[in-house]
Amino acid sequence: MNTQKIVSKMHSLGIATNTNCTFANLTTLGVGGTIALVVYPSQTKQLVSATRYLRRNKIPFYILGKGSNVLASDNHFDGVVVSTKNLNGIAFDGNFVTADCGAPTAKVAQLCVAKGLTGGEFLACLPASVGGVVVCNAGCFGQCAKDIVHSVKVLHNGVVKTLSAKQCNFAHRNSIFKHSNYVVLQVTFCFAKSTPTQVSHKIQWMKGQKAKTQPLGAKTAGCVLYNENVPLSKLIDEAGLKGYQIGQAKVSKKHAGFVINIDKSASKDIYLLISYIQRVLWERYQVTSQVELNLLNFDEATNDIFSIHQTGNSQNSSPS
Numbered sequence: 001m002n003t004q005k006i007v008s009k010m011h012s013l014g015i016a017t018n019t020n021c022t023f024a025n026l027t028t029l030g031v032g033g034t035i036a037l038v039v040y041p042s043q044t045k046q047l048v049s050a051t052r053y054l055r056r057n058k059i060p061f062y063i064l065g066k067g068s069n070v071l072a073s074d075n076h077f078d079g080v081v082v083s084t085k086n087l088n089g090i091a092f093d094g095n096f097v098t099a100d101c102g103a104p105t106a107k108v109a110q111l112c113v114a115k116g117l118t119g120g121e122f123l124a125c126l127p128a129s130v131g132g133v134v135v136c137n138a139g140c141f142g143q144c145a146k147d148i149v150h151s152v153k154v155l156h157n158g159v160v161k162t163l164s165a166k167q168c169n170f171a172h173r174n175s176i177f178k179h180s181n182y183v184v185l186q187v188t189f190c191f192a193k194s195t196p197t198q199v200s201h202k203i204q205w206m207k208g209q210k211a212k213t214q215p216l217g218a219k220t221a222g223c224v225l226y227n228e229n230v231p232l233s234k235l236i237d238e239a240g241l242k243g244y245q246i247g248q249a250k251v252s253k254k255h256a257g258f259v260i261n262i263d264k265s266a267s268k269d270i271y272l273l274i275s276y277i278q279r280v281l282w283e284r285y286q287v288t289s290q291v292e293l294n295l296l297n298f299d300e301a302t303n304d305i306f307s308i309h310q311t312g313n314s315q316n317s318s319p320s
């Protein structure tokens with residue numbers, strides 16, 4: 001990859017760049033190898049131009065929001081990471097809120113308090129960007145992105161278009177955006193009218209519950225495995241795996257579904273631990289599990305480790 005040429009192109013588009021970054025710096029798990037180039041568009045039109053350019057020139061790239069649902073390998077990534085962190089506009093129109101893909105979901109929730117809009121309180125509890133929450137159909141307390149998305153503006157095959165919520169094919173922690181070359185540009189949410197006090201109380205209650213049950217200060221990426229029909233955290237706990245450790249990777253004692261990077265863990269230890277949990281779930285309970293995290297920059301051999309004890313394939317996002 002001709003990094004200097006891409007840097008020049010990005011600068012000509014007014015896009016900031018960094019050639020000295022790692023996935024460990026950009027993800028909440030704090031693991032993952034070096035990256036040839038990270039770019040930071042700050043306007044939607046820059047995101048469109050940059051990703052069109054990268055695709056046209058067959059340069060491998062990943063889009064990264066808050067990096068809170070990603071496990072990147074320890075390998076060097078000879079490609080471009082497009083960080084959405086500088087794309088954070090949020091606009092209100094009655095019950096509708098349109099946010100840029102990099103806007104923190106917590107900011108959307110916080111602004112909804114003042115407007116007395118209800119339905120998006122759970123967004124306050126996710127360390128997510130608006131793009132990431134829609135791609136992953138993330139949620140908690142019985143709600144998920146699917147319940148509040150009105151439409152999503154995307155770049156797909158070079159064309160900017162708007163998809164209705166139905167067209168997003170939302171499923172459990174899944175959407176159309178995980179399986180094809182979509183760049184989520186903006187999301188329009190639809191909320192219901194309430195009062196600032198009620199919305200605020202609901203958020204405080206949800207945050208309190210999260211703090212009681214999840215290791216919020218630790219380096220994690222949320223629940224690492226899922227099975228739509230079986231609560232895996234309970235089984236992982238029953239199997240005695242809380243606190244189980246490989247290298248610097250450890251199953252949280254507070255929430256058995258979470259894996260923690262204690263300090264400077266290798267990505268390898270995180271994925272070995274996840275695959276060990278999968279094996280225990282299978283051998284003790286004959287329960288299959290899928291990796292909930294988005295796997296970036298893994299090779300096929302590593303991918304195979306995850307597919308042994310699951311019904312479908314693990315999702316190793318290929319570079320877009």
Ligand SMILES: Cc1cc2nc3c(=O)[nH]c(=O)nc-3n(C[C@H](O)[C@H](O)[C@H](O)COP(=O)(O)OP(=O)(O)OC[C@H]3O[C@@H](n4cnc5c(N)ncnc54)[C@H](O)[C@@H]3O)c2cc1C
Pocket residue numbers: 028062063064065066067068069070084101102125126127128129130131132133134135136137138139140173177182183184185214215216220221222223294317
């Ligand atoms: C402490 C903690 C608690 C959590 N609790 C929950 C929970 O309760 N419920 C839950 O569902 N999840 C939870 N998560 C996981 C995570 O926060 C969510 O999955 C979140 O939606 C990920 O958003 P993100 O911006 O971090 O996305 P990232 O991790 O940056 O990206 C996730 C995927 O989306 C893609 N992507 C991101 N932005 C775009 C874009 N603009 N266009 C195209 N693709 C894009 C990335 O390439 C990647 O494949 C938790 C994580 C942590 C660390």
